[in-house]
Amino acid sequence: MKEKNYRREDFVADSYFRQWVISPDDASSTYWQLFLDQHPEQRETVRQATDLVHKLSEVTTRLAGPANRSEEDAIWQAIQREIVQNQEAPLTHEPVIRPVWSRFGRVAAASVAVVAGLSWWLLYPTTAPLQKTRTHQSATSRPLQLVEKINTTQQPVFVVLTDGSSVILQKNSRLRYDKTLSGNRREITLEGEAYFDVAKDPHKPFIVYANDLVTKVLGTSFNVRAYAGAKDVVVTVRSGRVAVFPQADITRAPEQLTSDKLTGMVLSPNEQAVFNRTDARLVQTRPNETADARALAFQPVSFDYQAVPVREVFKDIEKSYGLPVVFSNQAVGNCRLTADLREGTLAQKLDIICASVEANWDIQATQIVVSGRGCHP
Amino acid sequence: MADLSTYQNESVLWNAFRQGDIEAFEQIYRTHSTALLSYGKRLSTDHDLVKDAIQDIFIEIWKRRENLRDLHTIKFYLFRVLRNRLTNLQQKALTVSTEDAPIDEELLLTPSIELILTEEETLTDQQHRLQRAIEALPNRQREAIMLAFFHNFSNDEIARIMGINHQSVINNLNRAFASLRVSLTDFSLVLCLLLNYF
Numbered sequence: 174m175k176e177k178n179y180r181r182e183d184f185v186a187d188s189y190f191r192q193w194v195i196s197p198d199d200a201s202s203t204y205w206q207l208f209l210d211q212h213p214e215q216r217e218t219v220r221q222a223t224d225l226v227h228k229l230s231e232v233t234t235r236l237a238g239p240a241n242r243s244e245e246d247a248i249w250q251a252i253q254r255e256i257v258q259n260q261e262a263p264l265t266h267e268p269v270i271r272p273v274w275s276r277f278g279r280v281a282a283a284s285v286a287v288v289a290g291l292s293w294w295l296l297y298p299t300t301a302p303l304q305k306t307r308t309h310q311s312a313t314s315r316p317l318q319l320v321e322k323i324n325t326t327q328q329p330v331f332v333v334l335t336d337g338s339s340v341i342l343q344k345n346s347r348l349r350y351d352k353t354l355s356g357n358r359r360e361i362t363l364e365g366e367a368y369f370d371v372a373k374d375p376h377k378p379f380i381v382y383a384n385d386l387v388t389k390v391l392g393t394s395f396n397v398r399a400y401a402g403a404k405d406v407v408v409t410v411r412s413g414r415v416a417v418f419p420q421a422d423i424t425r426a427p428e429q430l431t432s433d434k435l436t437g438m439v440l441s442p443n444e445q446a447v448f449n450r451t452d453a454r455l456v457q458t459r460p461n462e463t464a465d466a467r468a469l470a471f472q473p474v475s476f477d478y479q480a481v482p483v484r485e486v487f488k489d490i491e492k493s494y495g496l497p498v499v500f501s502n503q504a505v506g507n508c509r510l511t512a513d514l515r516e517g518t519l520a521q522k523l524d525i526i527c528a529s530v531e532a533n534w535d536i537q538a539t540q541i542v543v544s545g546r547g548c549h550p
Numbered sequence: 551m552a553d554l555s556t557y558q559n560e561s562v563l564w565n566a567f568r569q570g571d572i573e574a575f576e577q578i579y580r581t582h583s584t585a586l587l588s589y590g591k592r593l594s595t596d597h598d599l600v601k602d603a604i605q606d607i608f609i610e611i612w613k614r615r616e617n618l619r620d621l622h623t624i625k626f627y628l629f630r631v632l633r634n635r636l637t638n639l640q641q642k643a644l645t646v647s648t649e650d651a652p653i654d655e656e657l658l659l660t661p662s663i664e665l666i667l668t669e670e671e672t673l674t675d676q677q678h679r680l681q682r683a684i685e686a687l688p689n690r691q692r693e694a695i696m697l698a699f700f701h702n703f704s705n706d707e708i709a710r711i712m713g714i715n716h717q718s719v720i721n722n723l724n725r726a727f728a729s730l731r732v733s734l735t736d737f738s739l740v741l742c743l744l745l746n747y748f
Contacts, residue, residue, distance in 0.1 A: 182723075182724060182727045185723070185727065186705075186720050186723040186724055186727070187705075188698070188703075188704035188705040188706070188708075189704075191698060191699070191702070192702075192704065195702055196702070226699070228677075228680065229680075229695065229698075229699040230699045230700070231677065232677050232680045232681050232684060232699075233684065233695060233696055233699045233700035234700055235677065235681055236681055236684060236685065236696065236700070237585075237588040237696070237700055241587065244587065244601065245580070245583040245584065245587065247601070248583065248587075248601050248604055248605050248608075249576065249579055249580075249583070251605045252579065252605055252608045252609055252612070253572070255605070255609045256572070256609065256612055
């Protein structure tokens with residue numbers, strides 16, 4: 174503003190003037206003070222202009238109407254849901270989800286350059302207690318979209334993978350995997366404890382790396398306990414058959430990973446393998462009822478239903494998987510289900526139940542939320 | 551809900567968000583949701599449409615977080631995107647305008663707002679009347695006023711949000727000031743004349 178004799182509206186229409194009035198800083202204060210020194214005759218106009226800016230600011234605040242918190246919450250819920258579906262991540266305040274592709278992309282590219290054509294090491298940042306973890310990936314140019322899920326809550330968290338497999342991640346545990354699970358095998362790195370309910374795909378083995386032990390399955394359910402500080406890695410099988418072998422063996426016989434046969438130590442339901450990390454010894458045992466209460470708790474209930482209210486069905490799910498199920502509308506619990514749910518992963522079971530009673534399910538925080546119109550009792 | 555204190559400062563918040571921290575994202579949403587809803591509802595009477603648009607915008611932001619520049623531009627970005635979206639969705643509601651007609655000099659010569667808002671009236675009366683007068687403004691003028699005085703955008707930012715040039719923003723504001731005077735003058739014509747001419 175260089176010329177003289179402005180009207181107060183000229184000041185008010187000037188954004189630098191408004192900024193000075195509403196949130197003055199050193200630069201704007203100096204500027205307007207200098208202006209007033211040079212144009213003392215404008216003092217009164219500036220005073221009135223200041224006053225007008227304040228008045229308009231007040232009045233427009235009233236015009237904006239009160240904040241509608243519930244509306245804002247509802248929109249946020251919808252945004253969260255959408256993000257969860259795209260990332261299949263447990264989505265709340267507690268579990269932290271970090272797609273780590275951007276951070277590791279460079280490391281990955283560098284590694285490929287050095288050992289092109291071989292399998293390579295993927296180095297994770299060595300923040301304690303996370304130890305160096307190895308994922309075997311063929312050195313193709315396909316970019317990895319690494320997803321990392323950390324359960325920092327005190328409850329188990331349910332994670333659904335893109336292939337339909339379900340993972341129940343226990344507290345203080347983390348999973349890392351390529352989001353798309355593409356390639357000729359489905360590979361997951363685990364630290365801590367998780368229960369895996371693997372969708373059947375005989376041509377794409379599902380492989381869990383945990384503390385130097387490799388667990389390979391074609392479609393089944395099992396629990397892996399591999400906390401960073403613990404000397405043992407424990408794999409407990411609930412259904413189907415599972416192969417386990419020390420990670421060191423892979424260097425010797427890499428085909429173990431890709432073949433659609435199970436080699437190494439093969440476990441059947443209610444069998445357990447304990448891998449001692451100190452001497453790299455792998456022994457087969459029977460689960461101990463006390464020590465493995467959680468792994469054994471994932472026992473199949475009948476899961477074969479004839480006109481049973483879904484309220485009961487979800488109770489079985491809660492009991493079997495250790496995850497709370499809540500209804501957004503209690504009437505949903507009245508709907509009756511006739512179905513055989515013995516096959517399939519948890520996610521697939523939920524899909525079937527919800528499709529039959531016209532409901533939807535969703536993972537919110539540490540619980541499964543079922544919503545729908547519901548049925549009369 | 552996370553509050554800003556979870557993050558030491560804005561750049562920590564922003565970096566956390568860029569790395570996929572949902573809490574940081576919620577914080578950013580909460581910072582802007584009230585203002586956006588308020589702005590959106592002024593642009594469209596279809597409030598569900600506004601909510602959907604806001605939801606879509608934040609989902610889009612989440613997907614494109616790697617490419618977003620910084621926290622200081624995001625408010626401006628949000629407003630501009632929301633307006634574009636709502637404009638596209640309901641063309642006609644926003645295109646009614648006489649905006650680029652020259653300013654009527656007569657209006658500028660009418661008594662100023664300060665004179666209308668005399669001290670004989672209570673503060674509340676003044677505010678109510680000014681409020682009603684703003685409500686009665688043409689859409690674009692009212693929008694410019696809201697963006698300038700409630701949302702504290704600069705004229706440049708307002709220009710880019712509304713998709714008009716810088717001078718048009720100033721014209722809109724001036725036209726609004728003029729209209730405010732006119733509409734308020736009707737209520738207290740005698741008083742104004744007295745103050746103005748005697």
